[in-house]
Amino acid sequence: MKKLLSFIVMIGLVISISHAENHQDFFLMLENSRKGDVEAMCDLGLAYFYGKKTLKDPFKAKCWIKKAYDNGSVRAEKIWAKLELWRYSGNCDQTFDDETLPEFSKGETFNEPVTGMAFVFIPKGCFIMGCHKHSGNCNKDERPAHKVCVDGFWMGKYEVSQEQWYRVMGENPSRFSSDLRHPVETVSFDDVQKFIQRLNAKNREKFLLPTEAQWEYACRNGGQKVAFPWGNESWRPEENCATCDSGEFHGQTAPVGSFFFNDLGLYDMGGNVKEWCLDVYHKKAYAKHAGKNPFYDSKGSSRVVRGGSFKDNTSHLRCTNRDKSIPGMRSDHIGFRLVMARDN
Incomplete structure (x- = not known):
C-alpha cells in the first residue's frame, strides 16, 4: 500500500514539475486553483514543494494541499502524508496566496x-x-x-x-x-x-x-x-x-x-x-x-x-x-x- 501511495504521488510530481517549468502553465495552475479546482491545487502544491529557486516554497505547498484536502480531495490527503507537510510551520490564512498573475500571456x-x-x-x-x-x-x-x-x-x-x-x-x-x-x-x-x-x-x-x-x-x-x-x-x-x-x-x-x-x-x-x-x-x-x-x-x-x-x-x-x-x-x-x- 505504501509503494502504491508513493507511486501515485510521484506520478503527480512529474506532471506538476514539468508543467511548472513553463511559466504559462504555472500561472494556469494558479488561476485554476483560485477557481476551486482541487486537482490544480494538488499540482500547484507539488510544484511549490519540489520547485527550483524562487518557485520552491514548502509553506505554500502545505497551504495549497491543505486547501485541496479541505475541499474534499483524497489525493491531497495522500500527498499531505507522503510529504509530511505538517512539519512546516505557519498558519494558512488567506494571505499565503500572494502570487501575482501576469497581466498578459506569453505570445499575446x-x-x-x-x-x-x-x-x-x-x-x-x-x-x-x-x-x-x-x-x-x-x-x-x-x-x-x-x-x-x-x-x-x-x-x-x-x-x-x-x-x-x-x-x-x-x-x-x-x-x-x-x-x-x-x-x-x-x-x-x-x-x-x-x-x-x-x-x-x-x-x-x-x-x-x-x-x-x-x-x-x-x-x-x-x-x-x-x-x-x-x-x-x-x-x-x-x-x-x-x-x-x-x-x-x-x-x-x-x-x-x-x-x-x-x-x-x-x-x-x-x-x-x-x-x-x-x-x-x-x-x-x-x-x-x-x-x-x-x-x-x-x-x-x-x-x-x-x-x-x-x-x-x-x-x-x-x-x-x-x-x-x-x-x-x-x-x-x-x-x-x-x-x-x-x-x-
Missing part, C-alpha cells in the same frame, strides 16, 4: 493602430546575461556573465519597416527603398528618437527602444543558453547575413519577416539590419548593471547596436554579441525595433 500580440506595427508580449524572467558556454568566441565586453531579471514587456515582432517610418515621418531615408516592406535603415539613434516622439504623440501606449537586457533576453528566447535566435547551429543558417543562406537577398536588406521567427515569435533578431538599443555603450557596462531591469546610461559617447546585419558574418549574429555606433551615425545596415509600454 497587439497591433499599434497608426502604423500597424505588431508587438509580442514577453513574460518576465531572470537569466544569465552575457557570455555563456554556448555563446561561441565571446568578446571581452560580453563579460562578466551576470544574472539579471526583466519585467514582462512588449517587443516589436519585426524590425520597423520603411512603410511604417513613412506613415509617421512622411519621408523615407533608406538606401534599399525599392520595397517599403524592407526595414528602414540609414536612420541615426537621434532620428529614431524623433520618430518615437511623434509616434507617442499619436498613441495612448508609449514606445521606446529596447534596453540591452530586454533585447538579449528576447533574442535568446526568454534567456535560454543559445548562441543565436534559432539555436546553436552556425553553418550557413537561413538568415540574412554575409555568410548566411540569404537567397536572393544576399548583399542587401530583405523584407521584414522573410526568414524564420524565434521561439518567442520574433523575426530578424539575427541579421538583416543591426538594431539600435537604448543603452549607452561601455565595454565594462556589465560590471555596473543592476540586478533588475538593468540600463546603462552613464559614461560613453556611443549607443549599443545589436543583432548583426546583412553585411556581417554569422558570428556577429550571436545573441550576446555587442556592437556600437555614435548617436548621429546613419548607416544602410542599422535599423531598429521598438518595445511598448501598455496598460491592461
Whole structure:
C-alpha cells in the first residue's frame, strides 16, 4: 500500500514539475486553483514543494494541499502524508496566496493602430546575461556573465519597416527603398528618437527602444543558453547575413519577416539590419548593471547596436554579441525595433 501511495504521488510530481517549468502553465495552475479546482491545487502544491529557486516554497505547498484536502480531495490527503507537510510551520490564512498573475500571456500580440506595427508580449524572467558556454568566441565586453531579471514587456515582432517610418515621418531615408516592406535603415539613434516622439504623440501606449537586457533576453528566447535566435547551429543558417543562406537577398536588406521567427515569435533578431538599443555603450557596462531591469546610461559617447546585419558574418549574429555606433551615425545596415509600454 505504501509503494502504491508513493507511486501515485510521484506520478503527480512529474506532471506538476514539468508543467511548472513553463511559466504559462504555472500561472494556469494558479488561476485554476483560485477557481476551486482541487486537482490544480494538488499540482500547484507539488510544484511549490519540489520547485527550483524562487518557485520552491514548502509553506505554500502545505497551504495549497491543505486547501485541496479541505475541499474534499483524497489525493491531497495522500500527498499531505507522503510529504509530511505538517512539519512546516505557519498558519494558512488567506494571505499565503500572494502570487501575482501576469497581466498578459506569453505570445499575446497587439497591433499599434497608426502604423500597424505588431508587438509580442514577453513574460518576465531572470537569466544569465552575457557570455555563456554556448555563446561561441565571446568578446571581452560580453563579460562578466551576470544574472539579471526583466519585467514582462512588449517587443516589436519585426524590425520597423520603411512603410511604417513613412506613415509617421512622411519621408523615407533608406538606401534599399525599392520595397517599403524592407526595414528602414540609414536612420541615426537621434532620428529614431524623433520618430518615437511623434509616434507617442499619436498613441495612448508609449514606445521606446529596447534596453540591452530586454533585447538579449528576447533574442535568446526568454534567456535560454543559445548562441543565436534559432539555436546553436552556425553553418550557413537561413538568415540574412554575409555568410548566411540569404537567397536572393544576399548583399542587401530583405523584407521584414522573410526568414524564420524565434521561439518567442520574433523575426530578424539575427541579421538583416543591426538594431539600435537604448543603452549607452561601455565595454565594462556589465560590471555596473543592476540586478533588475538593468540600463546603462552613464559614461560613453556611443549607443549599443545589436543583432548583426546583412553585411556581417554569422558570428556577429550571436545573441550576446555587442556592437556600437555614435548617436548621429546613419548607416544602410542599422535599423531598429521598438518595445511598448501598455496598460491592461
